[in-house]
Amino acid sequence: MRRIGLSLGSAVLALGLAAGAAAAQESQVTRHVLPNGLTVLVRENPVAPVVAVSLMTPMGTRWERPEVAGISNFVHAVMVRGTAKRSGAQLAEAIAALGGKLSAAGEVDYSEIRATALSRFWRELLGFTAELALEPTLAASEVDGERDWLLGRIQKRRDNAPSRAFDEFFATLYGAHPYGLQVLGTPESLARVDHAALVAWYRRFYRPERMTLAVSGQVSSTEVLAEARRLFGALPGGSGAAAEPSRPAPVTSPTRRVVEQPAQQAQILIGGIAPSLDHPDHAAVKVLSSILGGGMAGRREPGQLRAPVR
Numbered sequence: 001m002r003r004i005g006l007s008l009g010s011a012v013l014a015l016g017l018a019a020g021a022a023a024a025q026e027s028q029v030t031r032h033v034l035p036n037g038l039t040v041l042v043r044e045n046p047v048a049p050v051v052a053v054s055l056m057t058p059m060g061t062r063w064e065r066p067e068v069a070g071i072s073n074f075v076h077a078v079m080v081r082g083t084a085k086r087s088g089a090q091l092a093e094a095i096a097a098l099g100g101k102l103s104a105a106g107e108v109d110y111s112e113i114r115a116t117a118l119s120r121f122w123r124e125l126l127g128f129t130a131e132l133a134l135e136p137t138l139a140a141s142e143v144d145g146e147r148d149w150l151l152g153r154i155q156k157r158r159d160n161a162p163s164r165a166f167d168e169f170f171a172t173l174y175g176a177h178p179y180g181l182q183v184l185g186t187p188e189s190l191a192r193v194d195h196a197a198l199v200a201w202y203r204r205f206y207r208p209e210r211m212t213l214a215v216s217g218q219v220s221s222t223e224v225l226a227e228a229r230r231l232f233g234a235l236p237g238g239s240g241a242a243a244e245p246s247r248p249a250p251v252t253s254p255t256r257r258v259v260e261q262p263a264q265q266a267q268i269l270i271g272g273i274a275p276s277l278d279h280p281d282h283a284a285v286k287v288l289s290s291i292l293g294g295g296m297a298g299r300r301e302p303g304q305l306r307a308p309v310r
Helices: 013-025 071-079 088-096 119-134 140-159 161-174 187-192 195-205 221-232 282-292
Strands: 029-033 039-044 050-057 101-106 111-118 212-217
Touching (some): 039 221, 071 111, 071 140
Antiparallel strands (some): 050 212
């Protein structure tokens, strides 16, 4: 819910290990921070002739309130409808001509513009990513249509028993904490979000000091960094990272909730607040979660016991 690999079998184990070690040495990540605060990560990966680009910014349900739940994803739904240079259809056609894809969405902790293409087109792909991030039209004429599309997705998710079960589970587990909000929002919250609110939300979060650009593939880190400077370097920086807003604490007392919905199967979810990534017990809880649950392939199939990590 909340985020390219290639393998090659070989009868000669030593050769496979040597190739893997060489690839690992050549796949180091280069990190650089532009003067305006934008972070650039580049991973040179010679294994496959493809490139992946990801532009992420802290912007999601973690930053939302119930009355505007879903606004981060709403912004990105409107963003992909066009830029100052081309319409959404023209942008899609240009990306397809590179043998690639481009999408944008808001999630829980981050929002992301992601794109993939053949590696020889990395420069063009990076340009399209910057164009969508920095020059979205966010046209008022697109808002109502995208709202209706999102409302359809919300209803489809509500009609799907497993999806609804998880939505109800997280709402119960986190209570008033924003992690309990649905990424898509609700019909009531989306009705409150108008064009002005979308533009203001975009401008609040799409600032260079908040953004991280990651590029991985058959590329040169030096060349990617130079292109990133050209595309993003002129964007004015802010005063630094935004302060974390105060948030209500998640629910800590045991709670049982039953939701009735016509379906062929019953969905049973059990979970609790897991240790943070830097907690010494995090790894142990991850292993325990895999042993007790793990989905249909787990040891307790078909049940599932998860310790959500946020």
